[in-house]
Amino acid sequence: MTLSKKPYKGTRDFIPEDKRVQDYLFQKMHQCAQLFGYEHYDGPLLEEVELYKAKSGEELINDQIYSFEDRGGRFVAIRPEMTPTVARMVAKIHKEVAKPIRWYSIPNLLRYERPQRGRLREHWQFNCDIFGGPGRMGEAEIIQLIIFFLESFGANESHFEVLINDRTIVDTIFTEVTDNEETHYKLYKLVDKSKKIPKDSLEKELSELNLNAKSIELFQNYLSLQSFSDLTSLLTKLGKKEIADDFHKFISDSISSDQLPYLKYDPTIVRGLDYYTGIVFEVFDKHPDNRRAICGGGAYANLLQIFNESPLPGVGFGLGDVTLQDFLTSHNLLPDLSKPENDLLITFQTDSGLQDLSSLINKLRKGNIKVVTHLEAIKLKKVFPLAEKKGADFILLYGDDEKAKGEVTLKKLSRKLQSSFPIDDLNTITNFIHKA
Numbered sequence: 001m002t003l004s005k006k007p008y009k010g011t012r013d014f015i016p017e018d019k020r021v022q023d024y025l026f027q028k029m030h031q032c033a034q035l036f037g038y039e040h041y042d043g044p045l046l047e048e049v050e051l052y053k054a055k056s057g058e059e060l061i062n063d064q065i066y067s068f069e070d071r072g073g074r075f076v077a078i079r080p081e082m083t084p085t086v087a088r089m090v091a092k093i094h095k096e097v098a099k100p101i102r103w104y105s106i107p108n109l110l111r112y113e114r115p116q117r118g119r120l121r122e123h124w125q126f127n128c129d130i131f132g133g134p135g136r137m138g139e140a141e142i143i144q145l146i147i148f149f150l151e152s153f154g155a156n157e158s159h160f161e162v163l164i165n166d167r168t169i170v171d172t173i174f175t176e177v178t179d180n181e182e183t184h185y186k187l188y189k190l191v192d193k194s195k196k197i198p199k200d201s202l203e204k205e206l207s208e209l210n211l212n213a214k215s216i217e218l219f220q221n222y223l224s225l226q227s228f229s230d231l232t233s234l235l236t237k238l239g240k241k242e243i244a245d246d247f248h249k250f251i252s253d254s255i256s257s258d259q260l261p262y263l264k265y266d267p268t269i270v271r272g273l274d275y276y277t278g279i280v281f282e283v284f285d286k287h288p289d290n291r292r293a294i295c296g297g298g299a300y301a302n303l304l305q306i307f308n309e310s311p312l313p314g315v316g317f318g319l320g321d322v323t324l325q326d327f328l329t330s331h332n333l334l335p336d337l338s339k340p341e342n343d344l345l346i347t348f349q350t351d352s353g354l355q356d357l358s359s360l361i362n363k364l365r366k367g368n369i370k371v372v373t374h375l376e377a378i379k380l381k382k383v384f385p386l387a388e389k390k391g392a393d394f395i396l397l398y399g400d401d402e403k404a405k406g407e408v409t410l411k412k413l414s415r416k417l418q419s420s421f422p423i424d425d426l427n428t429i430t431n432f433i434h435k436a
């Protein structure tokens with residue numbers, strides 16, 4: 001049998017060229033989270049299945065989770081998301097630490113999906129969550145952080161939008177549609193998939209819920225809302241204007257004016273995960289070829305209660321590396337990372353070159369200069385294409401002439417600068433590299 005060279009379906013190999021891009025994304029994630037005072041945490045790859053059964057929702061449990069019985073008879077799952085893990089970890093320590101708790105991580109997650117653009121079986125997800133923030137300040141900060149993060153790549157309002165809703169509002173409207181809790185839950189699931197299924201399938205599924213004509217009309221009115229002001233009109237008609245006013249006040253008082261243009265009310269955003277209780281949002285790419293969610297999240301007031309802890313409210317988001325990379329590529333916002341970055345390529349054109357240079361190479365590396373060595377003698381005309389491939393800013397040449405004089409020759413490639421130095425004059429060589 002010949003073994004396939006392909007990675008498992010829906011997962012990726014990262015050759016250095018690909019890993020460089022992912023490293024760049026991770027570096028920006030660390031940088032941004034830390035600028036907002038979020039602390040890095042991590043958790044295990046495996047959790048007990050029960051953790052997800054409690055609140056993650058039926059789609060994740062029935063269709064997407066990788067689970068198995070371990071040798072000790074425990075039912076475990078590979079993490080499909082990080083929120084239950086972070087809630088479990090916070091539940092363990094929250095009484096001892098100052099609030100708010102601001103944590104971030106970049107775990108790899110596995111979901112059994114049909115691989116397609118923007119959806120794989122394994123992805124890495126930037127998670128930021130804040131627990132115990134006063135009032136609605138945590139929710140506002142999380143939205144600010146996402147916008148700040150995407151702007152740090154040079155993205156702006158023409159590239160993405162933040163579609164937002166609030167489950168307390170949806171609850172209010174659905175309670176007017178029906179007082180049956182099970183139907184209420186089904187309406188949520190229907191809204192969640194409303195953009196993904198044809199209109200007639202939606203109508204068919206709606207008709208199966210046995211609602212009266214007035215309730216169906218209200219549900220359809222809700223689904224056709226286009227803006228914050230449409231929402232206010234509907235809630236006013238239902239005698240619930242104060243709920244709309246509260247939501248409006250939260251948006252206008254807590255989100256800075258330069259970030260407001262990113263926000264758009266969208267009734268179809270309710271999120272598939274069951275633990276959300278307050279605001280819910282998804283960041284959408286505006287590129288016509290890539291209309292998909294880059295990021296999703298929301299507020300969850302009661303998740304810690306599954307661990308018998310007091311309900312410390314949390315809010316956060318997950319942003320996937322696959323969707324982020326697609327987003328940045330569609331808008332041409334990724335720098336050129338096709339080559340590695342090295343300061344200096346060491347080459348020699350004489351016998352015993354590497355031996356003669358070994359002490360210098362060691363000292364340069366100790367001085368934090370990234371040095372890549374060619375391990376055998378190489379002709380001068382081949383040095384330049386090699387330096388290009390290695391992404392080196394400088395090359396060092398060491399031929400018979402240099403050997404005879406006890407020197408090395410350095411060239412700065414971009415400026416065609418060249419100079420020779422005594423092989424043991426580390427200071428001058430280092431200065432040349434730093435200043436040329």
Ligand code: HAM
Pocket residue numbers: 080081082083111113118119120121122123125127128129273293294295296297298315316317318319320321322323324
């Ligand atoms: P989610 O909407 O399931 O939320 O995932 C968040 C983001 O992760 C998506 O918008 C997408 O960018 C990425 N993502 C999800 N599944 C895949 C996949 N199969 N392939 C590639 N990318 C994917 C959550 O997971 C919540 N736990 C987020 C959260 C954190 N809520 C509060 N805190």
